[in-house]
Amino acid sequence: MKSEKPRVAIQGIRASFHEEAAFRFFGEDIITVECNSFKQTFDVLKAGKADYVVMAIENSIAGSILPNYSLMLSYSFPVVGEVYLPIQLHLMALPGVKFEQIKTVTSHPIAIRQCGDFLDEYPDLRVVESSDTAACAKRIRDEKLTDTVAIANTLAAKLYDLEILERRIESNKKNFTRFLILTTHENAKVNNPDKASLCFQVSNEVGALAKVLNIFAEQGINMSKIQSMPVLGKPSEYNFYVDVEWEDNKKYDQSIKQILKYTHNFNIMGEYRRHEEEGISLRERPKTDSNKKKYIEVKKLSTLK
Numbered sequence: 001m002k003s004e005k006p007r008v009a010i011q012g013i014r015a016s017f018h019e020e021a022a023f024r025f026f027g028e029d030i031i032t033v034e035c036n037s038f039k040q041t042f043d044v045l046k047a048g049k050a051d052y053v054v055m056a057i058e059n060s061i062a063g064s065i066l067p068n069y070s071l072m073l074s075y076s077f078p079v080v081g082e083v084y085l086p087i088q089l090h091l092m093a094l095p096g097v098k099f100e101q102i103k104t105v106t107s108h109p110i111a112i113r114q115c116g117d118f119l120d121e122y123p124d125l126r127v128v129e130s131s132d133t134a135a136c137a138k139r140i141r142d143e144k145l146t147d148t149v150a151i152a153n154t155l156a157a158k159l160y161d162l163e164i165l166e167r168r169i170e171s172n173k174k175n176f177t178r179f180l181i182l183t184t185h186e187n188a189k190v191n192n193p194d195k196a197s198l199c200f201q202v203s204n205e206v207g208a209l210a211k212v213l214n215i216f217a218e219q220g221i222n223m224s225k226i227q228s229m230p231v232l233g234k235p236s237e238y239n240f241y242v243d244v245e246w247e248d249n250k251k252y253d254q255s256i257k258q259i260l261k262y263t264h265n266f267n268i269m270g271e272y273r274r275h276e277e278e279g280i281s282l283r284e285r286p287k288t289d290s291n292k293k294k295y296i297e298v299k300k301l302s303t304l305k
């Protein structure tokens with residue numbers, strides 16, 4: 001019998017920021033499917049070995065994670081949600097290890113980049129990048145490394161029995177990573193979406209993109225993000241990835257109808273509820289239910305079929 005718990009594929013291992021993002025969306029009662037790469041998370045979903053993928057797409061300091069846009073397009077699994085996770089970073093070591101013993105700091109490149117001010121104070125420390133913050137913490141525990149620390153989250157410190165030597169070492173305390181939740185088409189029913197991720201191309205002529213963006217403006221649809229990526233093998237052709245948010249469904253439908261006339265290879269990559277949480281206000285918005293409730297509604301609908 002299929003488990004009731006959602007199986008969530010992440011790049012990385014348990015207690016990574018990807019798992020923390022999954023907890024935010026689904027609650028902690030999930031089965032985490034650990035994967036070695038983002039591509040593998042999609043393969044696992046395709047093979048029916050996971051129900052969802054949680055994937056980082058942009059970071060307030062490091063910017064967009066561009067290869068993940070291409071992956072989304074090539075697998076065309078629908079986006080059914082998003083999570084904005086504050087990235088709170090701690091320095092952790094084996095219990096009893098003193099700061100003076102440390103020679104090496106290990107972490108994910110995004111995490112390392114976000115601790116620039118702290119690391120600048122200790123130029124003698126060797127900084128080593130790895131694929132996953134939690135994997136760095138686990139390695140310290142498994143190999144009993146007394147000269148190495150990891151930069152990771154509280155989940156990792158707890159799960160891998162490490163001691164936090166220094167809390168909140170991130171340079172910018174308001175730094176967030178945005179994660180997308182993707183699933184299979186049969187699971188993908190979302191109630192009352194108010195945000196969409198779109199992808200399209202426009203012809204290479206004066207005002208072509210402006211025309212599309214003006215349609216959103218005229219309909220009162222807010223564009224929350226735009227990202228362009230070259231189309232592989234087609235010089236001067238670009239995919240535009242655009243996120244839009246709305247209050248009035250009719251206006252959204254209307255704008256999509258209109259922009260179809262001015263775009264090609266138009267794709268709705270997902271329609272979902274925008275992330276809403278205390279303290280993470282990108283703009284003033286009306287309050288909505290929590291993501292967890294939304295997930296339960298999606299789940300109920302998908303099991304009714």
Ligand SMILES: O=C(O)C(=O)Cc1ccccc1
Pocket residue numbers: 011012015016017018019056087108110111131132133134177
């Ligand atoms: O390494 C991790 O824990 C990840 O999940 C990747 C990551 C690292 C830092 C910020 C966001 C995602």
